[in-house]
Structures are given as structure tokens and as C-alpha cells.
Amino acid sequence: MRDFERLEVQLSFIKEVDRIKSIFRKSKLFSAERHENDAEHSWHIALMAIILQEYAGRPIDISRVVTMLLIHDIVEIDTGDTIIYKKGHGHVEAEEKAARRIFGILPDEQADYFIDLWREFEARESNDARYAAAIDRIQPCLQNMHRGGETWREHGIKPQQVIEVNSQIGEGAPDLWKYVKRELDTLFE
Amino acid sequence: MRDFERLEVQLSFIKEVDRIKSIFRKSKLFSAERHENDAEHSWHIALMAIILQEYAGRPIDISRVVTMLLIHDIVEIDTGDTIIYKKGHGHVEAEEKAARRIFGILPDEQADYFIDLWREFEARESNDARYAAAIDRIQPCLQNMHRGGETWREHGIKPQQVIEVNSQIGEGAPDLWKYVKRELDTLFE
Numbered sequence: 001m002r003d004f005e006r007l008e009v010q011l012s013f014i015k016e017v018d019r020i021k022s023i024f025r026k027s028k029l030f031s032a033e034r035h036e037n038d039a040e041h042s043w044h045i046a047l048m049a050i051i052l053q054e055y056a057g058r059p060i061d062i063s064r065v066v067t068m069l070l071i072h073d074i075v076e077i078d079t080g081d082t083i084i085y086k087k088g089h090g091h092v093e094a095e096e097k098a099a100r101r102i103f104g105i106l107p108d109e110q111a112d113y114f115i116d117l118w119r120e121f122e123a124r125e126s127n128d129a130r131y132a133a134a135i136d137r138i139q140p141c142l143q144n145m146h147r148g149g150e151t152w153r154e155h156g157i158k159p160q161q162v163i164e165v166n167s168q169i170g171e172g173a174p175d176l177w178k179y180v181k182r183e184l185d186t187l188f189e
Numbered sequence: 190m191r192d193f194e195r196l197e198v199q200l201s202f203i204k205e206v207d208r209i210k211s212i213f214r215k216s217k218l219f220s221a222e223r224h225e226n227d228a229e230h231s232w233h234i235a236l237m238a239i240i241l242q243e244y245a246g247r248p249i250d251i252s253r254v255v256t257m258l259l260i261h262d263i264v265e266i267d268t269g270d271t272i273i274y275k276k277g278h279g280h281v282e283a284e285e286k287a288a289r290r291i292f293g294i295l296p297d298e299q300a301d302y303f304i305d306l307w308r309e310f311e312a313r314e315s316n317d318a319r320y321a322a323a324i325d326r327i328q329p330c331l332q333n334m335h336r337g338g339e340t341w342r343e344h345g346i347k348p349q350q351v352i353e354v355n356s357q358i359g360e361g362a363p364d365l366w367k368y369v370k371r372e373l374d375t376l377f378e
Contacts, residue, residue, distance in 0.1 A: 004368045010240055011331065017236070018219040021229045030207040040210045043232035047206070047259045051199055051299065063252035066259075070236045110240065142200065179193050 006107055013105040019077045026083050026151050027140040038073040038081065041139065045069045049135045055173045058127040068121045068132045071114055075099050084137075084165055085157050095122070124171070134172030138180060141166050145183055159188040195296055202294040208266045215272050215340050216329040227262040227270065230328065234258045238324045244362045247316040257310045257321045260303055264288050273326075273354055274346050284311070313360070323361030327369060330355050334372055348377040 020038040029036050046069045053062050073081075078098035082091055096119075103114040120126055124133050141162075144151050152162055163184055170177030209227040218225050235258045242251050262270075267287035271280055285308075292303040310318050330351075333340050341351055352373060359366030 004371075007241075007244070007365070007368055014233070014237055014240065014331075015219045015335070018233065021218055021225070022221055029210055030204045032211055036210070037229070039232040040226070040228040043228045043235070043259065044203075044207065046232070046235060046255075048203055050256055050259070051203060051295070052196075055196070063255070066235075066252070066255055067239055070232065070239070070255075106240070142203075146204070176196070179196055182193075 009105070009107055010110070013102075016102060016105055017074050017077070020073055023073070023076045023081055025081050025140070026155065027143045028147060028151070030143060030146050036143070038076055042070055042073055045135050045139050048139060049132065052135065052173070052176065053131075055176045056127070056131040057172060057174045058131075060128050060131045064117070064128045065132045065135075068117055068128065069136065071103075071118055072121050072132070072136060074102055075118070077102060083155055083157075085155070085161055092122075124168075127172075130172035132172070134169045134176060137166055137169050138173070138176055141169070141180055141184075145180075145187055149187055159184070162188075198294070198296055199299070202291075205291060205294055206263050206266070209262060212262070212265045212270055214270050214329070215344065216332045217336060217340070219332060219335050225332070227265055231259055231262055234324050234328050237328060238321065241324065241362070241365065242320075244365045245316070245320040246361060246363045247319075249317050249320045253306070253317045254321045254324075257306055257317065258325065260292075260307055261310050261321070261325060263291055264307070266291060272344055272346075274344070274350055281311075313357075316361075319361035321361070323358045323365060326355055326358050327362070327365055330358070330369055330373075334369075334376055338376055348373070351377075 020042070023038040024035045025038065025041055027036055028034060029040075046066045049065050049069055050062060053060065075095045075098035078101065079091065079094045099115050099118050103111045103118065105111070106114065121129050121132055124130050163181070166180060166184070167177065169180055209231070212227040213224045214227065214230055216225055217223060218229075235255045238254050238258055239251060242249065264284045264287035267290065268280065268283045288304050288307050292300045292307065294300070295303065309315055310321055313319055313322050338351075352370070355369060355373070356366065358369055
């Protein structure tokens, strides 16, 4: 490695993804009255996945789950944050294009690895993806419950929609969904 | 798990560590003119550790490295961010106390696991810790180089100190240090 060409390509990617620190989400922090950005969210759920792995409904590879969660929102550099209750079909295509552009900055075999892993996360068909998606869902849900459902009210999301969309938590982490469901029922009473 | 007591303890920890999103560092983002917080930094270096693992000087367990990096700055909730060039002995004791308080929120066996992992990172004696520390060092160094050494000038850090402190990168990732050293030499010319 005399000329660091490969490393410089990897560093271009590392600098490009820095931009998720400026993609702000709909939900607010637990600890401060401001919206959360995608880097903070990704850090938090990667750690949550480790702490809560005992609740995964099926055997998982925690290392793959954490990697999925670290990269899952990178596409939003191009597409922006969209509230999950309002995602349409055009959105899926835009995210696919973003994944190809952004991960495509990396050396070929790393680009392929991350695009595949991101698609696996989006498809929610493997155990790893289902558990990762459950953790990605439970964090904003807990944030929202922590603030009495503020963001849902602001965006006109009805209790029934909240329960429907978040029931996806149960696919990857059944006991976590039981807990969240109980808390939502109390909140919406 | 009828009463979710253990889960609620784990969620207390997850909410407590949210506060690292308000611990701002000395260095600024690559992509925007503002300081970076510890959650953003931790996300970035966890991902960098994965992307750059081929440069680890010795065999590493990337899953342990990533976990180390996700938790390494949590102690700063109690101690605040200290520029690496000015860390003293009292600081080490304060961090140890913070680790015991914050990870101590978790169920015992998880608390023990994370305190041990955090101490391993700080000690920089294992292959995993040396590589993790190299990645933790290289990120602010790249950010600073990206801005022509701005933060170092602001804090009166001399080129010789920059090279001395960052040469630690070479312990965990020799080729990354060769690259950084070349870039620093050009910058300080």
C-alpha cells in the first residue's frame, strides 16, 4: 500500500456519510428538547440492539445487526427523513438509488456488501433484519411515549396507526412488543 | 417476563446514555461548521472501524471493537469532554467513577461486561483496544486536517504534540498512521 489509493476512496465514503449528522428526524431526544439527527439515532439503536439482544425472537448474529443499524439511514443523505407512517412506493425507489450512489463510493466488494446488507434490512425477511427493524422502531416509539405521544399528535397519526405500524416490533422482538403495546394502551386510554 | 422489571432497568440505562448527544467535542464536522457531539462521533467511528478493519495491525474481533467504540465516551456524561492533549491523572479517576455509576444502572452481569470492556479500551493493551483506540484517534485527526488544523491552533497545540499524541494510531493500525503522518507532515510543512 504505497500510494494509499484504496484508503483514500474509503475515506471519501467516510467523509460523505458525515452528512447524516444534519438529517433531522421527527422525534425528539429523551434528554433534551430538540429533534434527533440520524447519526445520533443510529448510535443509539446500535447500542440498544446489543443491550436488548436477549429479546430477539430468533437466533441472530449481533455483529451483522449492529452493522445494519449503523448504515440503515445513510440513504437519507439523498432522500431526507420521511415519517414511517407516510412512506410511499416512489420512496423505495429513491432509497435504492441513494444506496447505490452512496455505498457505491466504496471499493467494489465493500460497496456490494453494504448494498446487500441495506437491502436485507429493508426487506425484513431474515432474523437479523427483523430484529434490527424492531430496534429501529422501538427507539422513536419510546421517545414519543416519553413525551406523551407529542410527535404523533403533531403529525395527526391516530392511535390505531401507531399500534399497527409499531406491531412490526413483534416480528423481531416479541417481548419488547408486549411491553410497548402495554405502554401504548395506557397512553391512549 | 411478566412484569418487565429487568427490561425497565435496561431502558433506564438506554435513556440515561441519551445524554451523550449533548456532550460537544472540540472538533467540528466534516460536512458542517459546527462542533460534533459524542453520539455522532461514536456512530462515525463504529462504522469507520468496520470499513477500515483491513488496516488493523493484528487479528481483531470486530464485534468487540464496535461495541467498545459505541460505549467508550459514555463516561463523559459525568466528566465532560476533555481534549486529549490535556488529560491528567484526576481525569482517569473521575472516568472510572463515571463508568461505575452509568454502566452500574444495568443488570449486574451487563454492568460488569461493559465496565470491563470500557477498562480494556482505556488500557489499550489488547489488540481490540489498540485498534479501537486508533480509530477513535484518527477520526478527529482527519476532521482537523480537513479544516487545516483549526482546532489545534485554537487550543495552542503544537505540531510536535499532534504527531506525538496521534502516533498512537500506529499501535493499532500501522498503515493508517503512515497515511496520517504523511498528511500531517504536508500540513505542517
